[in-house]
Amino acid sequence: MGGITGWERQRSAAAARVVRAAVRAVVLTASLAATPGVLPVRAAPRTSLSECIAGPARVEVIAGIGPRGEIRLASGVRAVPDSLRWPDAPEAASAAQAWLEARLGARVTMIPRGQPDRWDRVRADLLIAEGEEDLAGGLIGAGLAVADANEADSLCRPALRLVEAAARARRLGLWRAPLPGAQDGPALRAKAGHFVVVEGRIRHIGERGARTYLDFAARGTDGLTVTVSKRTWRMMRARGLSAASLEDRRVRVRGLLEVRRGPTLEAAVDGIEVLDEADRPEAGPDRERELRR
Incomplete structure (x- = not known):
């Protein structure tokens, strides 16, 4: 060498x-x-x-x-x-x-x-x-x-x-080993019960009454879902993050990994970092309603 x-x-x-x-x-x-x-x-x-x-x-x-x-x-x-x-x-x-x-x-x-x-x-x-x-x-x-x-x-x-x-x-x-991918279900399941840092692209966001769900894999496939409590989501929105500004964005997330139906972690206010693209303006109310499904 x-x-x-x-x-x-x-x-x-x-x-x-x-x-x-x-x-x-x-x-x-x-x-x-x-x-x-x-x-x-x-x-x-x-x-x-x-x-x-x-x-x-x-x-x-x-x-x-x-x-x-x-x-x-x-x-x-x-x-x-x-x-x-x-x-x-x-x-x-x-x-x-x-x-x-x-x-x-x-x-x-x-x-x-x-x-x-x-x-x-x-x-x-x-x-x-x-x-x-x-x-x-x-x-x-x-x-x-x-x-x-x-x-x-x-x-x-x-x-x-x-x-x-x-x-x-x-x-x-x-950081010697690469970060696990948000769509790599088996690798994530192996880390259940541990604090993880994961990178991936948000494919779908669903806002519900008590929680917001950020899905990193297509429905029916094994990948990460990040949940955000209503209180935390409100704080994130005050910082400029929303369903419209996050969907299809590549992010880094961190938190304690659990396995429910699939790999899941609960994000804190500072638990989501947007990795690429310049900040986009907030979408109008029509686009917001479209994403709340």
Whole structure:
């Protein structure tokens, strides 16, 4: 096999610069959020600002690493990096655990966000005091975790999706294998019970009273269906997404995969990303009614 070409080295260096720049953007956003009188930049309006409000920053020391990315601080506080989903795959989870354990004893600036989670752990931005490393950005940038809102309505740190995209482009960690296709029913069924990121084109949208259904495969074939609750669909529409603007669009979706009649996942507000085509204007009421079938 031949050696690495100059072009490949340039491409690798450019990708690395993208990751570093994205992480710096994440750190800057977190720093601004903690600065009195400066509002954090957000990608879209939120319905529950309390989930993302940044509290006062304070310096802590990492004293231990618990299960699934729990950070135990010397003060006794238990924290988890905000806007990060811990990996399900054992190999990736072990690598992520080792990545965090390498930072034991480090001084961090902790910026709490919103209310503690159901296990009374503080959701926080955690920035290594010496340097510009951000724990969530570092894990996601290494391909060891996914940017996700978890139990919150919206992603508080949307810049982390840029970090994730750079890791995916370089096929790091979780992204070494191609994403499963939304029309590949058998591959999706094999991931039942796990959090997945899937890409595909929406073939049909059906709006019902309680839920909206996004079908990625033709009727009678084995493929993904994404369900969206009435409340979440209303929030998506406030952001400019609708049946008319999404049908026949290629998207990336994420969520916990279940198998009912076929592979299904429930999408959160930030769980659908449009991948191609310039944003189209909203369709008129006639087109909207046509799609609500």
